[in-house]
Amino acid sequence: MLEYLWLDDESPILKQIPIEYTSAVILFSPFIQMPEGWEKAKRKNNDEHIYPNDEEIREKGKAVSWKKVMSSCGFQTHAELALALMTSIGALRDECARGDLAELLHANVKGDLFYPSEDHISNFHIPSLMKVLSYNGSNQFYYSEPIWENSGFLDITEANLRTVLDDAAAELILTDKKMDFVFMSVYDSFINVFLAKGENINELVQRMGWEAMICDESTYISWYR
Template identity: 80%
Template sequence: MLDYIWFDDESPILQQIPVEYSSAALIFSPFIQMPEGWEKAKRKHDYEHIYPNDDEIRRKGKAVSWEKVMSSCGLQTHAELVLALMTSIGALRDECAREDLAELLHENINGDLYYPSEDHISNFHIPGLIKVLGMNGSNRFYFAEPIVENSGFLDITEASLQTVLDEAAAELVLTDEKMDFVFMSVYDSFINVFLAKDKNINDLVQRMGWESMVCNESTYISWYR
């Protein structure tokens, strides 16, 4: 089974994926909107920053698209939003950082709107994952956590996926039994990589309702620079 792919900046993504896969897409993890006043009710001190846990996100959170956040912040492209996000968490420094974009984002992220899930696969993707992983007749999915060397098979159910996402380390791979599809988290980022043997990956991500960018021959993992 596929345990992990480390994407480097030296060559495009499509040149680094296993030969049996013909297409790839970058899946954007949605921002998280909690009910009005949620953070204030949870805070014990004025200076305390509260981030919802997985269970709270599933029960009370709503997905907010990158397009909506870009519009409210005055950011023009997905790349600008990534630069703003990664600068604000310290993942980009020195000449790569864009403090101007991070400031724009900070000015417009307030109240009960939170950054997307960092390093992990978003809980909002669970319904689509259930459909994709079982699309070609698989009843189970395979998961692998390379950092902690944990892997195994589980039934394709909402409960199983919730458990894996809740307990997973920062790097996680999900694939169906036939390995037709692969879904991977990416460290220090707010995206996931989706691989498919089918070339019509754009149609598939649209059907799942995933906000995404389909990779072409010149798309690098650092596509936003």
């Protein structure tokens, strides 16, 4: 089975993936909107860092697009928002960091609006995960967590996907049983990578309602620089 792929920034994504995969997509994990007053009710003191857990996100959270946050911040591109996010979590070196963008982001993402899930596949993607993983008739999916050397097959159910996403470490790969489609988390980021074999990827992205960027021959994993 396909194991986790470490995508470096030395060559384009399409140069690094197995040859049978003809398309790659960067999926933007949605921001998380909790009900009004949720953060204040959860906070015990002013210094406490509050972030909803997976169950709270599924039960009460709503997905907020990058485009909506870009509009609030006055950003013109997804790359500017990615730079702001990466800077704010300390994932960029000094020469690449954009403190000005991070400050704008902090000013607009506060209260009951939270950053996307970092390092992980978003819970908001579970409905489309179920559709894509069973798209070609598969009734099971394969998961692999290289950090814990944990892998296996499970039936494609919402409960099983929830369990895998909840328990996964920062590196996770999901494929259908036929390995036609691949979902990968990306460490220190707010995106996932999706790979496909011979599919009209633009049509699939639109059908799934993903906010995404189709990779071309010049797209690197550090696409925002």
